[in-house]
Amino acid sequence: xxxxxxxxxxxxxxxxxxxxxxxxxxxxxxxxxxxxxxxxxxxxxxxxxxxxxxxxxxxxxxxxxxxxxxxxxxxxxxxxxxxxxxxxxxxxxxxxxxxxxxxxxxxxxxxxxxxxxxxxxxxxxxxxxxxxxxxxxxxxxxxxxxxxxxxxxxxxxxxxxxxxxxxxxxxxxxxxxxxxxxxxxxxxxxxxxxxxxxxxxxxxxxxxxxxxxxxxxxxxxxxxxxxxxxxxxxxxxxxxxxxxxxxxxxxxxxxxxxxxxxxxxxxxxxxxxxxxxxxxxxxxxxxxxxxxxxxxxxx
Amino acid sequence: xxxxxxxxxxxxxxxxxxxxxxxxxxxxxxxxxxxxxxxxxxxxxxxxxxxxxxxxxxxxxxxxxxxxxxxxxxxxxxxxxxxxxxxxxxxxxxxxxxxxxxxxxxxxxxxxxxxxxxxxxxxxxxxxxxxxxxxxxxxxxxxxxxxxxxxxxxxxxxxxxxxxxxxxxxxxxxxxxxxxxxxxxxxxxxxxxxxxxxxxxxxxxxxxxxxxxxxxxxxxxxxxxxxxxxxxxxxxxxxxxxxxxxxxxxxxxxxxxxxxxxxxxxxxxxxxxxxxxxxxxxxxxxxxxxxxxxxxxxx
Numbered sequence: 001x002x003x004x005x006x007x008x009x010x011x012x013x014x015x016x017x018x019x020x021x022x023x024x025x026x027x028x029x030x031x032x033x034x035x036x037x038x039x040x041x042x043x044x045x046x047x048x049x050x051x052x053x054x055x056x057x058x059x060x061x062x063x064x065x066x067x068x069x070x071x072x073x074x075x076x077x078x079x080x081x082x083x084x085x086x087x088x089x090x091x092x093x094x095x096x097x098x099x100x101x102x103x104x105x106x107x108x109x110x111x112x113x114x115x116x117x118x119x120x121x122x123x124x125x126x127x128x129x130x131x132x133x134x135x136x137x138x139x140x141x142x143x144x145x146x147x148x149x150x151x152x153x154x155x156x157x158x159x160x161x162x163x164x165x166x167x168x169x170x171x172x173x174x175x176x177x178x179x180x181x182x183x184x185x186x187x188x189x190x191x192x193x194x195x196x197x198x199x200x201x202x203x204x205x206x207x208x209x210x211x212x213x214x215x216x217x218x219x220x221x222x223x224x225x226x227x228x229x230x231x232x233x234x235x236x237x238x239x240x241x242x243x244x245x246x247x248x249x250x251x252x253x254x255x256x257x258x259x260x261x262x263x264x265x266x267x268x269x270x271x272x273x274x275x276x277x278x279x280x281x282x283x284x285x286x287x288x289x290x291x292x293x294x295x296x297x298x299x
Numbered sequence: 300x301x302x303x304x305x306x307x308x309x310x311x312x313x314x315x316x317x318x319x320x321x322x323x324x325x326x327x328x329x330x331x332x333x334x335x336x337x338x339x340x341x342x343x344x345x346x347x348x349x350x351x352x353x354x355x356x357x358x359x360x361x362x363x364x365x366x367x368x369x370x371x372x373x374x375x376x377x378x379x380x381x382x383x384x385x386x387x388x389x390x391x392x393x394x395x396x397x398x399x400x401x402x403x404x405x406x407x408x409x410x411x412x413x414x415x416x417x418x419x420x421x422x423x424x425x426x427x428x429x430x431x432x433x434x435x436x437x438x439x440x441x442x443x444x445x446x447x448x449x450x451x452x453x454x455x456x457x458x459x460x461x462x463x464x465x466x467x468x469x470x471x472x473x474x475x476x477x478x479x480x481x482x483x484x485x486x487x488x489x490x491x492x493x494x495x496x497x498x499x500x501x502x503x504x505x506x507x508x509x510x511x512x513x514x515x516x517x518x519x520x521x522x523x524x525x526x527x528x529x530x531x532x533x534x535x536x537x538x539x540x541x542x543x544x545x546x547x548x549x550x551x552x553x554x555x556x557x558x559x560x561x562x563x564x565x566x567x568x569x570x571x572x573x574x575x576x577x578x579x580x581x582x583x584x585x586x587x588x589x590x591x592x593x594x595x596x597x598x
Binding site for chain 2: 001003182185186187189210211212213214216217219220221224240243244245246247251254257258261262263289290291293294296297
């Protein structure tokens with residue numbers, strides 16, 4: 001097996017993590033927490049979402065958070081942007097990178113944003129054009145790639161078509177999402193073999209959830225295919241909207257444990273991430289990461 | 300990456316699992332539970348330990364359990380045996396396979412059984428000789444191979460020497476143990492590369508704990524090296540004696556989820572294992588497996 005020397009971790013805790021926690025974390029605590037993450041050596045933090053506050057009330061303070069955090073020049077501060085209204089808000093606070101999202105499952109996309117995939121494209125295209133005009137990097141999230149709670153398995157050819165459309169719009173990098181945490185290593189290998197026929201590995205990131213315990217095994221396979229960018233959330237924040245109480249996003253601390261012990265460089269200080277996990281745990285339910293469980297056992 | 304078509308799972312829940320749970324499960328419940336496991340399609344169950352009852356009181360009913368379970372002719376019923384006194388008890392109840400144990404760490408071995416590794420050999424040799432005379436298969440456990448709570452990393456050359464001694468005694472298969480769940484995939488690759496220079500892969504099994512979330516990733520690497528035998532415990536029973544509250548043995552249900560979705564055949568019915576996990580959870584604290592967490596979330 002081949003493993004990379006360096007891996008980039010994209011911290012999605014403040015967005016994908018908090019969006020799926022039932023509690024609303026106070027704005028000041030978010031700011032303090034993101035500042036802690038900024039000092040951890042990470043190169044990327046997705047800080048919030050500029051969707052309409054009615055959709056995700058937990059992230060309605062996106063503007064205030066973006067304005068008040070201390071920006072580390074070595075960190076890219078990204079945010080989710082669903083449409084041009086969201087983009088206006090994101091540009092006002094000078095977000096570094098704009099994240100678009102789309103589901104590979106028609107049903108999931110409709111349930112998530114009340115539009116078909118085809119109806120979503122022109123909106124994303126418009127956001128892309130304006131983002132490029134504002135000189136912003138663009139990231140695309142394609143969700144439910146490995147399975148959908150409504151449609152089951154998803155045809156990878158659909159994923160390829162969606163990625164192709166996103167890259168054509170000017171998206172710089174696409175995060176391939178296992179939104180409900182069903183992916184297995186053989187499937188990751190199959191999907192990546194197909195995707196890598198069309199797209200360079202540098203333009204792909206993987207976004208795993210640990211709902212069924214397979215996230216680190218899936219990371220391993222993806223690294224073997226040359227993927228070096230992975231999304232994760234401090235402490236395994238986020239849970240699963242389709243199985244309350246189950247594990248959430250792949251935990252940054254669990255990912256760091258594995259990568260660092262394998263001799264892979266991330267630039268991130270594990271202790272800082274553990275401190276950030278301990279801090280945010282004052283505001284959300286029990287974090288699901290293994291490192292946090294060990295830490296609590298030692299108290 | 301290469302994955303095998305078939306994998307054998309060695310169910311260690313009734314021994315390694317229950318030995319590390321603080322509660323003593325009633326004997327009748329153990330018997331009922333092992334009978335459920337016997338009907339799951341599994342080929343191997345380690346049912347108890349014939350150590351002195353003072354050492355592990357949770358397993359003091361080994362004789363009664365072994366006598367009263369319903370034996371499925373397709374299942375090998377094994378038990379841990381520390382010495383000739385234990386072997387007598389095991390032979391009285393006609394255990395199919397005798398399991399010896401030894402730590403790769405001198406300090407851990409001393410703390411565990413109050414003897415040095417060198418002092419342990421003659422005892423194991425005597426048990427081996429008598430077991431062979433009684434026509435029993437013999438399994439060896441080598442623990443703390445990937446790290447010791449007292450000595451840290453363990454020199455793999457020591458592990459090779461120990462394995463060599465065990466095979467010379469007549470041991471048929473050795474289970475390479477990550478007793479405290481610290482192993483990472485690169486280390487598993489390194490250790491296996493060394494071991495496989497000396498020993499055939501058919502005579503090795505891997506025993507991972509999921510304390511730090513890496514167990515399935517480690518299984519993946521081991522399968523890539525041709526290993527097809529893995530120890531696991533229903534529901535992730537067992538915890539970690541060095542970090543109370545942390546995850547325990549690799550959960551049979553999590554392992555089955557991954558293997559079956561990868562198209563690997565185990566012969567075990569996942570539903571039966573989930574039923575067995577739900578049953579034993581009436582008697583022990585919360586099980587740590589991901590599949591159990593999802594199941595509970597759906598109630």
